[in-house]
Amino acid sequence: MSEQKLALVTGATRGIGRAIAERLAQQGYRVVGTATSDSGADSIRAALQALSPEHDAMVLNIGDAEQTETALKHLLSDFGTPAVVVNNAGITRDNLFLRLSEDDWQAVINTNLNGVFRVCKAMVKAMLKQKHGAIINISSIIGTTGNAGQTNYAAAKAGLEGFSRSLAQEVASRNITINCVAPGFIQTDMTDVLPETQKEAILATIPSKRFGQVAEIAGAVAFLASDDAKYITGQTIHVNGGMNMG
Numbered sequence: 728m729s730e731q732k733l734a735l736v737t738g739a740t741r742g743i744g745r746a747i748a749e750r751l752a753q754q755g756y757r758v759v760g761t762a763t764s765d766s767g768a769d770s771i772r773a774a775l776q777a778l779s780p781e782h783d784a785m786v787l788n789i790g791d792a793e794q795t796e797t798a799l800k801h802l803l804s805d806f807g808t809p810a811v812v813v814n815n816a817g818i819t820r821d822n823l824f825l826r827l828s829e830d831d832w833q834a835v836i837n838t839n840l841n842g843v844f845r846v847c848k849a850m851v852k853a854m855l856k857q858k859h860g861a862i863i864n865i866s867s868i869i870g871t872t873g874n875a876g877q878t879n880y881a882a883a884k885a886g887l888e889g890f891s892r893s894l895a896q897e898v899a900s901r902n903i904t905i906n907c908v909a910p911g912f913i914q915t916d917m918t919d920v921l922p923e924t925q926k927e928a929i930l931a932t933i934p935s936k937r938f939g940q941v942a943e944i945a946g947a948v949a950f951l952a953s954d955d956a957k958y959i960t961g962q963t964i965h966v967n968g969g970m971n972m973g
């Protein structure tokens with residue numbers, strides 16, 4: 728097994744996850760990015776191997792407990808223990824509360840919160856043995872501010888931050904940090920689907936007067952993964968153009 732540090736990035740097919748995977752690859756990590764489909768994994772592999780051949784990709788559905796356990800067992804045996812785990816995969820199923828279905832509630836909690844629990848469950852034991860590592864969970868400004876139409880998403884992201892602070896306390900003595908990065912509105916497929924009127928209304932509330940770029944989230948993740956951040960744990964770094972300064 729090579730000495731190169733391994734980084735696992737969930738949801739690396741596009742958007743923020745792809746930018747994080749590429750940034751960590753450029754910084755010298757061996758990166759394994761995940762997708763929910765074979766074709767998604769192929770596209771991640773091609774993009775990362777264009778940077779350097781050691782990178783790879785795998786299929787992972789964090790909404791499925793059994794598939795996650797099996798896939799991540801393979802990751803440990805085939806690639807070794809990650810030094811960095813980025814829980815980026817996430818979904819939205821927006822609706823005003825009165826119209827929000829049980830299915831849409833469960834889907835978002837199952838992916839954005841239970842999914843991170845499953846990935847950590849599969850990784851933390853090996854990371855404890857390794858006695859170093861960083862887990863970085865991608866939260867959202869909505870976990871702090873709330874947002875009409877996103878009760879499910881806000882609950883999952885607020886839960887993710889509480890989960891991260893608690894796990895951080897359990898593993899800090901073994902040199903493992905657990906932090907969150909909470910993006911504001913970043914230009915990706917997730918926000919491209921918003922109606923123009925809603926985008927304009929959001930822009931009016933951002934002091935920087937623009938949506939963020941995926942590279943700006945990747946930069947915060949790369950910092951938290953680095954040795955410069957070894958004494959930072961249980962924190963949430965907000966990257967939102969000043970949209971929320973609390």
Ligand code: NAP
Pocket residue numbers: 737738739740741742743744761762763764767787788789790791814815816817818838865866867868909910911912913914915916917918
């Ligand atoms: P995106 O473009 O919609 O990409 C989502 C990624 O998650 C895809 O790679 C997708 O894989 C993966 N994914 C979805 N369901 C999954 C599952 N069940 N198991 C494993 N992977 C799954 O999203 P994004 O905008 O880059 O957002 C990335 C993260 O940032 C999310 O956690 C999101 O909540 C958070 N965030 C985004 C914004 C924003 O403005 N964009 C703001 C705050 C927070 P497939 O392509 O295979 O489906």
